[in-house]
Amino acid sequence: MTKPESAWFNDCYKSILDTPLAHWLQTLPAQMNEWQKSQKHGEFDKWCRLLAKIPTTTPSSTTLVDEVRIGSADDIDQYTQKKILGLLQQFMPWRKGPFHMHGIHVNTEWRSDWKWDRVAPHISPLKDRTVLDVGCGSGYHMWRMLGCDASRVVGIDPTQLFLIQFQAIKHFIADNRIHFLPLGIEEMQPLNAFDTVFSMGVLYHRKDPIQFLTQLKHQLRKGGELVLETLVVDGDAQTVLMAGERYAQMRNVWFLPSTDALTVWLARLGFENIRVVDKNFTTLDEQRATEWIEGQSLKDFLDPEDITRTIEGYPAPQRAVIVANRK
Ligand SMILES: Nc1ncnc2c1ncn2[C@@H]1O[C@H](C[S@+](CC[C@H]([NH3+])C(=O)[O-])CC(=O)[O-])[C@@H](O)[C@H]1O
Numbered sequence: 165m166t167k168p169e170s171a172w173f174n175d176c177y178k179s180i181l182d183t184p185l186a187h188w189l190q191t192l193p194a195q196m197n198e199w200q201k202s203q204k205h206g207e208f209d210k211w212c213r214l215l216a217k218i219p220t221t222t223p224s225s226t227t228l229v230d231e232v233r234i235g236s237a238d239d240i241d242q243y244t245q246k247k248i249l250g251l252l253q254q255f256m257p258w259r260k261g262p263f264h265m266h267g268i269h270v271n272t273e274w275r276s277d278w279k280w281d282r283v284a285p286h287i288s289p290l291k292d293r294t295v296l297d298v299g300c301g302s303g304y305h306m307w308r309m310l311g312c313d314a315s316r317v318v319g320i321d322p323t324q325l326f327l328i329q330f331q332a333i334k335h336f337i338a339d340n341r342i343h344f345l346p347l348g349i350e351e352m353q354p355l356n357a358f359d360t361v362f363s364m365g366v367l368y369h370r371k372d373p374i375q376f377l378t379q380l381k382h383q384l385r386k387g388g389e390l391v392l393e394t395l396v397v398d399g400d401a402q403t404v405l406m407a408g409e410r411y412a413q414m415r416n417v418w419f420l421p422s423t424d425a426l427t428v429w430l431a432r433l434g435f436e437n438i439r440v441v442d443k444n445f446t447t448l449d450e451q452r453a454t455e456w457i458e459g460q461s462l463k464d465f466l467d468p469e470d471i472t473r474t475i476e477g478y479p480a481p482q483r484a485v486i487v488a489n490r491k
Contacts, residue, residue, distance in 0.1 A: 167212070168216065169327075170200070172343070173193070176343035177189060179316065179340050180316070183294065185316070187355065195351065199346060205324040208324055211328040214254050215251075215331055218251050218335050221235060221239060221266060221336065223235030223336060226336075227311075228310055229311045231262075232263050232311075233265075234264065234336045234337060235336070237266055245267060248268060252265075252268065253456075258273070259272055259302065260272055260274050261304050261456075263304070271455065273453065273454060276301075278450050279450075280305055282444060283391060283485050284308075286441035286442065286485065286487055288359075288389050290312035290314040291312060291313040292313065292315045293314050293359035293360050294316045294359050294360075295361075295362065296318050297317065297319040298320055298361065299320070299321055299363060299369075300319030300321045300330075301323075301326050303330035303344055306319045307333065307337075310339065317343070318344075320346075321346065323346075327344050330344040331344070349376065349380070350379060352383065354379075354383065356386075358385065358388055360384075360388060360389045360390075361380050361384050361389070363380055363391070365394070367394040367419070368395045368417050368420055369416050370418060371418050373418065374433070377392075381434060381435065385490070386490055387489055387490060389488070389489055390435060390488045392485070392487075393483060393484070394420075395420045395482065396420060396443070396483065397482065399422035401422070401427070404419055404420065407478060411474060412462070412465040412475070412481055413464070413475060414465075423486065426484070430486070435490060439487050440485070441485050443483070443485075445481065446480070448462055448463050448471070462481070
């Protein structure tokens with residue numbers, strides 16, 4: 165029997181035939197076959213069996229424009245709603261959202277819609293653009309990109325539970341313009357093809373941020389737009405914070421540049437028209453513990469005496485959005 169992920173990947177291949185991404189087919193199918201053979205998470209097949217149990221419904225409406233909302237509670241009976249809820253709970257922790265499905269509110273750790281509201285006014289209209297979201301998490305922002313009429317949205321993220329969360333949402337929205345591939349950016353061939361590349365919340369997780377930005381550039385066509393969102397610190401063009409073992413309890417945080425330093429990096433790497441369009445301290449309302457995650461959230465990672473500092477004594481999380489074009 166065909167594995168569910170084979171069907172997902174095949175749909176993706178079909179949807180990029182005869183598009184500016186067609187040359188990806190030179191490497192992608194072999195790479196995903198290899199992934200299936202040797203990289204699948206121990207729980208992956210179990211998650212797929214749970215996914216297959218999600219009832220098929222006929223949503224009365226779907227909106228992706230101001231929020232991600234699929235159908236209403238009235239479209240289904242209470243038993244079906246409980247069944248969907250129970251299955252979605254199996255895919256916890258749900259970090260990026262929120263999602264509304266048939267009256268179920270997946271109240272995620274993050275209000276990712278607030279980030280989108282800070283980003284969206286400053287970018288080129290996505291209508292008819294081919295878009296890549298690097299480090300897409302559950303795919304929340306991908307749905308919002310589709311809501312802006314992008315012609316194709318591809319998300320990559322190596323965390324396999326997020327692929328499952330994405331497919332759980334896609335179960336309710338059959339749309340062949342949107343695909344998630346369980347890859348890290350470093351595994352992608354340089355496609356030089358996307359009109360817009362988003363990378364939100366990833367740069368600080370990369371040990372070599374210069375290489376990372378170069379990899380993002382090589383996914384864009386000439387003139388294409390990079391939308392970069394990352395943790396920053398105050399300071400001049402020479403200021404970059406390298407955290408110690410942990411930053412706000414996260415182990416895998418490397419470089420937090422100032423926006424001026426980031427602008428220098430981008431200019432040196434061959435970007436132009438570089439604009440810092442937003443800067444914002446993450447609030448305790450935007451990232452908080454809910455019933456959809458197990459464990460702690462931002463409040464527990466800040467100094468209880470002074471929330472302008474992390475528990476380790478660094479400046480509290482401040483995020484910037486930078487938009488630039490590939491020369
Ligand atoms: N090498 C890699 N290549 C691609 N993705 C990666 C890599 N390494 C880690 N990730 C993925 O990058 C995402 C970062 S979260 C941002 C989500 C969304 N964009 C958001 O803006 O809310 C931010 C955070 O929670 O700190 C995770 O989903 C990782 O699996």
